[in-house]
Amino acid sequence: MYGALYLEDGTVYEGKGFGYEGTSTGELVFNTSMTGYQEILTDPSYAGQIITMTYPLIGNYGVNQEYNEAKESFAKGMVVKVISQDPSNFMSQGDFDKFLKDMKIVGVYGVDTRSITKKIRNSGAMKCIISTKKLSQEEIAQEFSKCKKEDDWMRFVGTKESYEIPGEGMRVALIDFGAKENIVRNLQRRGCHITVFPFDASSEAILASNPDGVLLSNGPGDPKYAVEAIRTVRELVGRLPIFGICLGHQILSLACGGDTYKMKFGHRGGNHGVQDLDIDKSFISSQNHGYAVKRESLAEKNIRVNFINLNDDTVEGIEHEEYPVFSVQFHPEGAPGPEDTTYLFDKFIKFMKENKNEA
Numbered sequence: 060m061y062g063a064l065y066l067e068d069g070t071v072y073e074g075k076g077f078g079y080e081g082t083s084t085g086e087l088v089f090n091t092s093m094t095g096y097q098e099i100l101t102d103p104s105y106a107g108q109i110i111t112m113t114y115p116l117i118g119n120y121g122v123n124q125e126y127n128e129a130k131e132s133f134a135k136g137m138v139v140k141v142i143s144q145d146p147s148n149f150m151s152q153g154d155f156d157k158f159l160k161d162m163k164i165v166g167v168y169g170v171d172t173r174s175i176t177k178k179i180r181n182s183g184a185m186k187c188i189i190s191t192k193k194l195s196q197e198e199i200a201q202e203f204s205k206c207k208k209e210d211d212w213m214r215f216v217g218t219k220e221s222y223e224i225p226g227e228g229m230r231v232a233l234i235d236f237g238a239k240e241n242i243v244r245n246l247q248r249r250g251c252h253i254t255v256f257p258f259d260a261s262s263e264a265i266l267a268s269n270p271d272g273v274l275l276s277n278g279p280g281d282p283k284y285a286v287e288a289i290r291t292v293r294e295l296v297g298r299l300p301i302f303g304i305c306l307g308h309q310i311l312s313l314a315c316g317g318d319t320y321k322m323k324f325g326h327r328g329g330n331h332g333v334q335d336l337d338i339d340k341s342f343i344s345s346q347n348h349g350y351a352v353k354r355e356s357l358a359e360k361n362i363r364v365n366f367i368n369l370n371d372d373t374v375e376g377i378e379h380e381e382y383p384v385f386s387v388q389f390h391p392e393g394a395p396g397p398e399d400t401t402y403l404f405d406k407f408i409k410f411m412k413e414n415k416n417e418a
Contacts, residue, residue: 060076060080061075061076061191061192061193062074062075062076062077062165062166062167062170062189062190062191063189063190063193063194064087064170064175064187064188064189065187065188065189065190065194065199066087066178066185066186066187067186067187067203068182070178072167072171072174072175073170075167075168075169076165076166076167076168076190076191077156077166078137078155078156078158078162078166079159079160079162079164079165080191081163081190082188082189082191082192082194082202083109083135083136083189083190084135084186084187084188084202084203084205085109085134085135085136085187086107086108086109086187086349087108087109087111087175087179087184087185087186087187088108088109088111088179088184088325088327089110089111089112089172089179089180089327090110090111090112090113091113091114091327091328091329092112092327092328092330092345093114093329094114094120096112096117096118097122097126097127097155097158098127098128098239099134100132100134100137100158100159100162100164101126101128101129101132101162102128102129102239102277102347103129103133103212103216103217103277103278104237104239104277104278104279104306105132105134105347106133106134106215106237107133107134107212107279108135108279109135109136109137109138109187110134110136110137110138110327111138111139112137112138112140112172113172113176113328115140115141115172116139116141116143117137117139117140117142118139118142118143118155119143119146120147120148120151121146121147121148121150121151121154122151122152122153122158123148123150123151124152125150128239128240128241129216129239129240131162132162132163133212133215133237133279134164135164135165135189136164136165136166136167136187137159137166137167138167138172138175138189139166140168140170140171140172141168141169142156142166142168144156165190165191166189167189167191179324180324183323183324184324184325184349186203188202188203210281210283210284211280211281211285212237212278212279213236213237213258213279213280213288213306214259214280216237216278216279217235217236217238217276218257220257221254221255221256221260221264222254222255223253223254223255224243224247224253224254225252226251226252227250228249228250228252228408229249229250229272229408229411230251230252230254230269231251231252231270231271231273231274231411232254232256232265232268232273233246233253233256233274233276234258234265234273234274234276234288234291235256235257235258235276235278236275236277236278236285236288236306236307237278237279238255238277238278239390239393241392241393241394242274242276242277242392244392245391245392245401254270258278258285258287259291261287261291262291262295265291266295266298266299271299271300271411271412271415272299272300272301272302272411272414273292273299273300273302274303274304274307275288275292275301275303275304275306275310275386276307277304277305277306277347277390278305278306278307279306280306282306282309282310282312282313282319283313283319285310289310289314290314292310292311292314293314293315296311296314296315296382297381299414300383300384300411301382301383301384302386302403302404302406302407302410303385303386303387304386304390304392305389305390306348307386308352308377308386308387308388309348309350309351309388311377311384311386312356312357312362312377312386315357315361315384316356316357317353317356317357317360317362319350319351319352319353320350320351320353321349321350322351324349325347325349325350326346326348326368326370326373326388327346327347328345328346329343329345329346329393330343331343331345331368331369331370332368332369332370333367333368333375333376333389333400334367334369334375335365336364336365336367337365344375344389344390344393345389345390345393345394346388346389346390346393347390348388351373351388352374352388354374357374357377361380361381362377362379362380363377363380365377365378365385366387366389368388375389376389383410383411383414385403385406385410391403391404392404
C-alpha cells in the first residue's frame with residue numbers, strides 16, 4: 060500500500076502505508092522513545108499530531124490493551140522507518156498494524172525518519188498531510204486549507220461530566236485536560252478517592268466535592284487557551300494542595316502570574332534528563348510537550364524553579380514558596396523504564412496529609 064507525507068514547506072516523503080487507509084492532517088513532531096509506541100498513540104496529549112518515531116524498528120513486541128493510556132487515540136498519524144510484521148512478546152495480543160486500523164490512525168513506513176527529524180529540528184514543528192494515496196497538488200492544497208490550528212484540544216479529549224473512582228484514602232480532585240490512565244493508577248495505588256472533573260470545572264464545584272487536594276492533568280494544546288482552568292486554579296491556590304503535570308504545570312504557572320511560549324520542536328520521548336535542584340539529583344524522564352514556562356516570568360511571583368532540563372536548561376518544575384503547590388513539566392507517571400520520579404505522587408500525598416492535619 061502506498062504511503063506518503065506532504066509537508067507544508069513542499070517536501071514530500073514517499074514510502075508505504077500501514078494501519079488505517081485514508082488521509083489526515085496535523086502537526087508533524089518527533090518522539091525519541093525506543094519503546095512505548097502504544098502508550099504514545101493513546102496519550103491524549105498527542106491530539107492533532109502526526110508522530111515520527113526516531114527509533115527505527117517499531118511494533119516488535121506487539122500490543123496489549125493494558126498498555127493503553129486512553130480508550131481512544133486523538134493522534135492523526137504515525138511515521139516509522141521499519142514496521143515489525145512478526146511481533147514477539149508473551150503478553151502480545153496483536154500486531155501494531157491492526158492496532159492502527161482499530162484506532163483509525165493512518166501510518167506510513169519506509170521513509171527516512173532521520174531526515175524528517177532533522178528537518179523538524181531545523182525548521183520547527185510544521186503542518187503535515189499523511190496519506191495512503193498519491194495526492195495531486197490541488198488535493199494537497201485542499202487538505203492544508205482544512206488543517207486548522209487546534210490550540211484548545213484540551214476541550215475535546217477529557218471527560219465532559221464529573222465522576223468518582225472510589226478509594227479509602229486522600230480525596231483528590233483530578234481536573235481532566237486529557238489525563239493518562241497511569242495518573243489515575245498512581246493515585247489508586249496510594250488509596251486515593253478520586254473525583255474527575257472536566258477541563259472547565261469551577262472552583263466552587265471542585266470545593267463542593269470536599270477534596271484534600273487537586274491534581275492538574277496532562278493534556279494537549281496551548282495552555283493559554285485553558286482560560287477557565289487558569290481562573291479556577293488561581294482561585295484554588297492557597298486553599299488546597301495542588302500538583303500539576305505537563306499541561307497542568309503550565310496552567311499552574313499561568314495562574315500564578317507566569318508566562319508560557321511555544322517551543323521550536325518541543326520535548327517528546329522517554330529519555331530526557333532532568334535535575335531536581337532541591338535534592339541535587341538527576342533523573343531520566345518521560346516527556347511530551349510543545350510549550351514551556353518562561354523562567355523570567357516567575358520572578359517575584361513567590362514561585363521558585365526546582366527542576367531543570369539537562370539538555371537545554373528549560374523549566375521542568377516549580378514550587379510555591381508559601382503554599383503546598385507544585386508542578387512538573389515531565390511525566391512522573393510515564394515510567395519509561397525508571398520509575399524514580401513517582402516519588403512526586405508521594406510528595407503530593409504528604410502535602411495533603413499535612414494540610415489536613417493543620418486544618
